[in-house]
Amino acid sequence: MKFKVDGHEVYASTGGRPFDKNKPLIIFVHGSGLTHMTWVLQTRYFAFHGYSCLALDLPGHGLSGGESLKSIEDMADWISKVIESVGFKEASLVGHSQGCLVTVECTARYPDKIKTLSLMGGAGAIPMNKELLSLAENNDPKAVDLMMDWAHGPAGHFGGHPVPGLYHINTGGMLAKSRTIKNTLGVDFRACDNYKNGFEAAKKIKIPTLSILATDDKMCPVKEGKKLADLIEGSKVDIIDNCGHMMLLEEADRVLKVLKNFITKNYPAKKVIN
Amino acid sequence: MSDKDKKGTKPNTYKFDTLSLHAGYQPHKNAGSRQVPIYQTTSYLFDDVDHAAALFNLERGGHIYSRISNPTVAVLEERVASLEGGTAALATSSGMSAIFLAVMTLCEAGDHLVVSSQLYGGTVNLFRLTLPKFGIKCTFVKPRDTEGFKKAIQKNTKGIFGELVGNPGNEIMNMPEIAKIAHDAGIPLMVDATYQTPYLCKPFEHGADIVIHSLTKWMAGHGSSMAGILVEGGKFDWMQNDKFPTMTAPYEGYHGLSFAEEFGPTAFTMKARAEGMRDFGPCLSPQNAWNVLQGIETLSVRMKKHCSNADEMVKYLSSHESVAWVSHPNVPDHPDHELAKKLLPNGRGSMIAFGIKGGKDAGVAFINNVKLASHLANVGDTRTLVIHPASGTHSQMDEATLKFAGLSHDMIRLSVGIEDIDDIKNDFEIGFRAARKPRLVSNQ
Structure with a gap:
């Protein structure tokens, strides 16, 4: 569906079901340079099981208008505005990679609005490889190739997509190249590199939080994810073996199972709000 | 990262x-x-x-x-x-x-x-x-x-x-x-x-x-x-x-x-x-x-051999007395030779079309006499395949339709296999000898 925030059109997938203001809201926030399509194997499930889902395209990404936001803090504020714009007072947040920085910062800034937080491949900080950052800011497609290489574990490199016939690395690469690289990936990478408040923000979080980490994640290794999780009171950690950073696609079923258990327990679908 | x-x-x-x-x-x-x-x-x-x-x-x-x-x-x-x-x-x-x-x-x-x-x-x-x-x-x-x-x-x-x-x-x-x-x-x-x-x-x-x-x-x-x-x-x-x-x-x-x-x-x-x-x-x-x-496990190995054999066959056919013309993107005067080099840098494929001197009768004789090459309606086998479209796959077409489809009575379609190249050439010599016979008879 489409709606407006700050005068710009925003696109969000509702997971194949009509957006319903009487169902609890889950917002999915994608990683650097990517789009709502990374969440297709989570959003459709929740949308068909009692939730209203918004898998967002951040400004300037995917099908959304406007320009990419230049800081994680701006993206966090923007998520808060999304919740208001669609007529809700609260939401559950799910983030991947850069989306984890955004949702951690958003939860710290707007504690009354966010009810649960799920982090996939997250860390308290994501300092960028300087060459990768430079390639992305200079619009070099090699930046996407490198990201796809480093972001994928065995399933990405060998294959075995949960959806028959899809090939991980090329699909992810095409998503990241769907808009001008320097305006999406370049801006996002710089925002990640500049963000220093993750660990402080984590200390402020008091809501149920889940971190899903993967043993073969080179982008946000398990030890970095654990550092962040250790700072969040009562945070749960689930580690997926033999999987890379793109866990939400590489091991979609295992991720969905963990996420489903966490969200349905802490933010049940039967709860009618607004 | x-x-x-x-x-x-x-x-x-x-x-x-x-x-x-x-x-x-x-x-x-x-x-x-x-x-x-x-x-x-x-x-x-x-x-x-x-x-x-x-x-x-x-x-x-x-x-x-x-x-x-x-x-x-x-x-x-x-x-x-x-x-x-x-x-x-x-x-x-x-x-x-x-x-x-x-x-x-x-x-x-x-x-x-x-x-x-x-x-x-x-x-x-x-x-x-x-x-x-x-x-x-x-x-x-x-x-x-x-x-x-x-x-x-x-x-x-x-x-x-x-x-x-x-x-x-x-x-x-x-x-x-x-x-x-x-x-x-x-x-x-x-x-x-x-x-x-x-x-x-x-x-x-x-x-x-x-x-x-x-x-x-x-x-x-x-x-x-x-x-x-x-x-x-x-x-x-x-x-x-x-x-x-x-x-x-x-x-x-x-x-x-x-x-x-x-x-x-x-x-x-x-x-x-x-x-x-x-x-x-x-x-x-x-x-x-x-x-x-x-x-697919051996695709690159096979394709290299298909292409090298095809290149050899192009040379062999191009200089053969029984062959009127050869069509393959590797032939220098092929209209798409330069485009082929750009689009097909690893090889131009193993499909060759050639015209046999003597027309349809010669084509039929050639097809009926080769032994190693298989006469069938397929391409891309490891084995060498031949067919004479005018007498086989396209025999029901009239002249105009044949021309529109880019076919002629003397055309033989060759899918070059990965056999020993000398064996393929020797087999073709048998076919060409047989193809020349009807003409010798008619000349008498």
């Missing part, structure tokens, strides 16, 4: 020969079986009713029924997608069914396609005779008439289709220029690259949007199994205009799903499977998928 975690900035994704052997498959998820298992089953257990519903609603990935997908077939699909540089692939029971599914995924009644005139005869019939029954009309354009493709585009045109190297005359489509024409008109370019395989050419790198193969040919390579596949490049934006409502509008068959919005770079394949396989059902058997996988 810090500097210390990365060693250099060169992607270490697997290369072509490695992907040919490994892509699409992880042994540890299949009981450690090093070889891809053949999942000879029609259907798959659901964990519970919720799991069943999730699969039917496309909420989760997985298999339901082998008409829609099968784990062995899925390995093949991923492997070919990886080799082509595509986002997704859908394997079918034959190359023809892959073309049909591609067209039916793209078009509705009232739509129009621009199609190269130099195609496999079965494909010509599909576009000329069968698709009009579904309300889909086509305009044929000679493959070298690049501007002709542009002129033939109408308001209701939904795509351009062609074989990269035309059958049987070896005319080459200027794929980059025709892709630009298609994209300027907001429509995709579909290319049948059966003759090339991704070892010789990756059409997505030259602007194609959908690539189709008859896997029966060089990809499987051993003349044992029928199979086809369509592969999606993932670049084409279905939402750029209002030409493709079947891709962009809510689809009643899946609770109002918009394939383009939900699946983006894999939308075409998702729709072809969810709708096309569901409704038409030309599924590939797991046994045949496995057979094709065996062939």
